[in-house]
Amino acid sequence: MDDALVFSALVLALSGQLVQEIHANVSQQGFEDLRPAHGFAFARISVGGATTADLAEHLGVTKQAAAQLVEELVRKGYVERHPHPHDARARLLGLTETGWAATRAADQAARAAVAPWREVLGEARFSELVADLTLLAPPGPIRPAW
Amino acid sequence: MDDALVFSALVLALSGQLVQEIHANVSQQGFEDLRPAHGFAFARISVGGATTADLAEHLGVTKQAAAQLVEELVRKGYVERHPHPHDARARLLGLTETGWAATRAADQAARAAVAPWREVLGEARFSELVADLTLLAPPGPIRPAW
DNA sequence: TCTAGATAGACAAGCGGCTTGACGAGTTAT
DNA sequence: ATAACTCGTCAAGCCGCTTGTCTATCTAGA
Structure with a gap:
């Protein structure tokens, strides 16, 4: 049975x-x-309540790496830093309007990428596929692959 | 329908x-x-007939990056360079016995990783899943994600 | 057969994303 | 009050990859 190898390769x-x-x-x-990696950051920041340290944990990288990423996104106008209401050390991250626009663009892009697959399989089979994958998916945040 | 997003995240x-x-x-x-990235190189080299340039194309990186990877794998004892029978510039790549052992280890690891999923879904459903994914999978070599 | 262009691989320099390490400012628990 | 911890930052360095350049070799066309 080397379905396993085939399956791994397919995924x-x-x-x-x-x-x-x-x-x-x-x-x-x-x-x-x-x-691509920025998308994972957007995913966490868009939820709200994220600090740089939270983001670091979500992404599975060091605080310094996350801080650098945030700095880049701020400079490019996608992210804002707000004072944290209860902690003078921390700063709350939030998306700017441009950040939200990028998020919407990514959503649409995901739909566009998946659409042909949905069509190939048919609606019913596609739903089954999603259901199956849901069973298999690990809990927790989604991180850049490796 | 934002199945698309869910689906993307799952994959x-x-x-x-x-x-x-x-x-x-x-x-x-x-x-x-x-x-992990080495696995993609092994996949190409194990087929046989690969030069460094072939490997570079397979991995989607520059020749220099591929050469560096090969150098590392040679140094670690997984890969050998042989003279090319018809081209004095090129060198054919091949796996050493250690390289083959590593390949077998990876095969087994893939089986182990997939096994619980197979169990969760049941054999029939798993086969369907593989069949569906086969329909969706793009042709061509498998590369490190991004 | 000679020559012009393409290709295999190596050498060098540099970049970007990440790491480890150390630090001051602020918070929490004892 | 004080000790331990946490947030964010500065600094240095690593590693995998890039672009650019070069020689040796192969290939196709006049």
Whole structure:
């Protein structure tokens, strides 16, 4: 049974294609200064209540790396730092309007990337697929692959 | 319908977990000096007939990056360089016995990583899943995600 | 057969994203 | 009050990759 190998390869291939297509689409929508890894940061920041340290944990990197990422996103106008209401050390992160626009663009890009797959499988089979994958997916935040 | 987003997230999460588990398992089998990206190189080299330039194209990186990777794998004893029978410029790459052992370890690790999923879904549903993913998978080599 | 262009691989320099390490300012628990 | 911890920052360095350049070799066309 080396279904396992086939399966692994398929998941990897699919995931790679997904990232690549979404990134290309987002770029084409005018967000050329964003790279795939930024999406994972947006995902956490858009939820609200995130500090740089929270973001670091979410991404599975050091605080310094997260701070650097935040600095870049602030400089590019996607993220704002607000004073934290209860902690003078920390700063709350939030998306700017541009940040939200980028998030919407990514959402749309994801839909566009998945659409053909949905069509190939048919609606019913696609739903089953989503259900199956839901069973398999690990809990916790989604991080850049490795 | 934002199944699309859910689906994307699931595929990404699954792929990340897969890579991480396989890597951990391979490490535990004694190949601690291999990292996930090396697997993609082994995949091409094990087929045979690969030069450094071939490998570069397969991985989607520059020749220099591929050469550096090969150098590392040679130094660590996984890969050998042989003279090319028809081209004095090129050198054919091949796996050493250690390289083959690592490949087998990775195969086994993939099986181990997938096994629980197979169990969760049941054999029939798992086969369907593989079939569906096969329909969706892009052709061409599998590369490190991004 | 000679020559122009392409290709394999190596050498060098540099960049970007990440790490470890150390630190002051602020918070929390004892 | 004080000790331990945490947030964010500064600094230095590593590693995988890039661009740029070069020689040796192969290939196709006049």
